[in-house]
Amino acid sequence: MTFAATLSASLAAVGVLLFLLRPRWRLSMAKHPSLQGHARIARWLGGRVPYYQYDEAHIFASDDAPPAIVERRRSAFDRLADLFHSRAPETIRSTDALATGVSDLQFTTAYRVPFQYRAYVNRRLKIGSLVQDTSGVLVTDLDGNPAYDLAGSYGVNVFGYDFYKECVDAGIERVRDLGPLLGAYHPVVADNVRRLKAISGLDEVSFHMSGTEAVMQAVRLARFHTGRSHLVRFCGAYHGWWDDVQPGVGTPGPARSVYTLKDLDEASLEVLRTRRDIACVLVNPLQALHPNAAASTDGSLVDSGRRASFDREWYTAWLQDLRRVCSERRIPLILDEVFVGFRVAYGGAQEYFGIAADLVTYGKTLGGGLPVGVLCGRSDLMKRFKDDRPADICFARGTFNSHPYVMGAMNEFLRRLDDSQLRRSYVDIDARWNERAAALNARLEAERLPVRFANLASIWSVCYTRPSRYNWMFQYYLRAEGLALAWIGTGRLIFSHDYSDRDFQAVADRIVAAARAMDAGGWWWHAPHLTNAAIRRRVLREMLAVRVRGAIRSRPHDPARSDREDRREARTAAPYGRGAHRETGR
Numbered sequence: 100m101t102f103a104a105t106l107s108a109s110l111a112a113v114g115v116l117l118f119l120l121r122p123r124w125r126l127s128m129a130k131h132p133s134l135q136g137h138a139r140i141a142r143w144l145g146g147r148v149p150y151y152q153y154d155e156a157h158i159f160a161s162d163d164a165p166p167a168i169v170e171r172r173r174s175a176f177d178r179l180a181d182l183f184h185s186r187a188p189e190t191i192r193s194t195d196a197l198a199t200g201v202s203d204l205q206f207t208t209a210y211r212v213p214f215q216y217r218a219y220v221n222r223r224l225k226i227g228s229l230v231q232d233t234s235g236v237l238v239t240d241l242d243g244n245p246a247y248d249l250a251g252s253y254g255v256n257v258f259g260y261d262f263y264k265e266c267v268d269a270g271i272e273r274v275r276d277l278g279p280l281l282g283a284y285h286p287v288v289a290d291n292v293r294r295l296k297a298i299s300g301l302d303e304v305s306f307h308m309s310g311t312e313a314v315m316q317a318v319r320l321a322r323f324h325t326g327r328s329h330l331v332r333f334c335g336a337y338h339g340w341w342d343d344v345q346p347g348v349g350t351p352g353p354a355r356s357v358y359t360l361k362d363l364d365e366a367s368l369e370v371l372r373t374r375r376d377i378a379c380v381l382v383n384p385l386q387a388l389h390p391n392a393a394a395s396t397d398g399s400l401v402d403s404g405r406r407a408s409f410d411r412e413w414y415t416a417w418l419q420d421l422r423r424v425c426s427e428r429r430i431p432l433i434l435d436e437v438f439v440g441f442r443v444a445y446g447g448a449q450e451y452f453g454i455a456a457d458l459v460t461y462g463k464t465l466g467g468g469l470p471v472g473v474l475c476g477r478s479d480l481m482k483r484f485k486d487d488r489p490a491d492i493c494f495a496r497g498t499f500n501s502h503p504y505v506m507g508a509m510n511e512f513l514r515r516l517d518d519s520q521l522r523r524s525y526v527d528i529d530a531r532w533n534e535r536a537a538a539l540n541a542r543l544e545a546e547r548l549p550v551r552f553a554n555l556a557s558i559w560s561v562c563y564t565r566p567s568r569y570n571w572m573f574q575y576y577l578r579a580e581g582l583a584l585a586w587i588g589t590g591r592l593i594f595s596h597d598y599s600d601r602d603f604q605a606v607a608d609r610i611v612a613a614a615r616a617m618d619a620g621g622w623w624w625h626a627p628h629l630t631n632a633a634i635r636r637r638v639l640r641e642m643l644a645v646r647v648r649g650a651i652r653s654r655p656h657d658p659a660r661s662d663r664e665d666r667r668e669a670r671t672a673a674p675y676g677r678g679a680h681r682e683t684g685r
């Protein structure tokens with residue numbers, strides 16, 4: 100073969116190779132550069148992050164603060180610890196006792212602050228997780244302390260707890276004669292189906308026991324009817340906790356049939372336009388508040404890099420683009436409204452953003468205070484069997500689906516939605532909550548406090564404007580002011596719509612007071628050269644140092660150790676990587 104022939108054969112081979120690699124290349128371009136955009140790498144790295152903790156000598160100085168600031172922080176911390184203990188002894192005692200037998204409580208307690216601070220903070224700054232009473236926008240702990248509820252029951256609480264108490268009572272009353280019979284339906288189900296079809300604009304409904312299950316069924320049906328394998332979700336979006344919608348950290352095994360693509364990005368549309376294996380596109384509209392990132396927990400608040408803001412027009416345009424491409428490619432578009440449904444508008448995200456999905460999931464608040472997941476969809480997509488192939492089935496059951504009590508409470512919820520006053524409350528929802536957030540932000544700015552709030556229709560996220568390693572402390576100051584937060588802390592605050600201007604004013608005053616106290620405690624002191632990138636580099640260096648140099652000690656962490664033992668240890672243990680020492684056995 101001549102040189103020219105060899106060259107052209109090689110070029111042709113390269114050309115074919117590049118052509119074959121094009122889909123892979125497109126997929127790579129549509130991945131978000133963050134770890135959340137790369138599930139496999141995130142899982143691999145996640146399994147290699149070593150546990151270590153700051154000892155007492157360094158816990159308040161992990162940003163190299165000068166001794167005066169460290170002392171200020173230490174005494175502020177002690178004061179907070181005393182306050183929590185003296186104010187809620189019974190709540191804390193009962194929570195500790197409960198935690199030994201409740202794995203969920205152990206998990207949420209462990210992930211409340213970045214793990215380097217966890218052992219020290221959890222031993223001293225105890226938080227109770229038991230409450231006995233709700234009334235209006237207040238929740239009351241076992242010691243009788245009322246707090247304004249900013250946790251919102253994971254988003255269930257849209258209209259106020261009293262509303263749901265009434266829904267549950269009235270709902271149970273409506274189905275009382277049937278009781279808890281399963282399998283056959285209470286007639287109230289027909290009314291629910293009628294109302295849900297009208298609200299969603301879709302043909303059929305299926306009832307499930309949680310939002311996770313409703314999403315799972317939506318995806319299964321899309322795969323069943325398209326015969327395609329892959330689900331597309333967007334970076335950072337939460338859709339429940341089954342494997343395919345939560346690839347990466349948090350799921351033990353690898354998820355294989357899911358593409359995690361960039362939100363609000365043309366490259367993702369290009370993937371949808373060109374791949375043939377996409378069974379459905381799954382969208383959680385709440386991502387509009389923090390595109391391409393998960394709702395941040397304070398446990399991952401290592402710096403001030405959390406970002407949140409909401410641009411309704413931009414996100415609407417994106418959803419419209421998605422809708423167009425999905426229609427062109429006959430890819431079912433699933434709108435996961437488990438969180439935002441019935442909160443952002445009467446007709447949920449479809450109405451709010453002005454798009455029509457092929458399948459829509461609801462949950463949370465729709466149960467009227469009881470657990471539920473609902474899928475509404477086009478009838479061709481909802482069908483679970485094929486007329487011409489009797490053994491080709493998309494099986495879905497669930498013992499408690501359509502439970503009469505749940506259906507009764509849902510019915511009451513849906514009927515009350517027709518109330519004109521309730522319907523009117525949706526009209527100025529953006530204006531009301533945006534104004535509240537803006538007024539609070541203006542106060543914080545005027546006082547040069549480095550906290551800001553972003554809002555999407557009464558769902559808030561706290562951002563921090565100055566680089567700091569101690570933003571996670573803010574959740575404790577908010578709690579000290581009588582504000583109740585979910586375990587993820589300041590990453591998400593959820594207001595119910597019964598917050599009056601007066602209630603909100605009280606919350607705003609307390610937030611400002613908490614920020615002032617945090618500032619006075621020295622937590623937001625920062626060296627002029629400190630940046631978020633520098634903080635992250637430093638944490639990375641600590642982790643590498645711990646991994647490379649291995650275990651200093653081999654004794655597992657014992658939460659029952661006394662403060663005195665801790666202090667003795669801090670004196671005797673050689674500081675490791677500026678105060679980071681490793682504990683093994685985890």
Ligand SMILES: Cc1ncc(COP(=O)(O)O)c(C=O)c1O
Binds near residue numbers: 312338339436438463
């Ligand atoms: C958008 C979304 N989808 C699904 C789920 C899962 O719902 P559930 O917790 O009822 O299983 C959630 C829960 O927070 C959610 O926010």
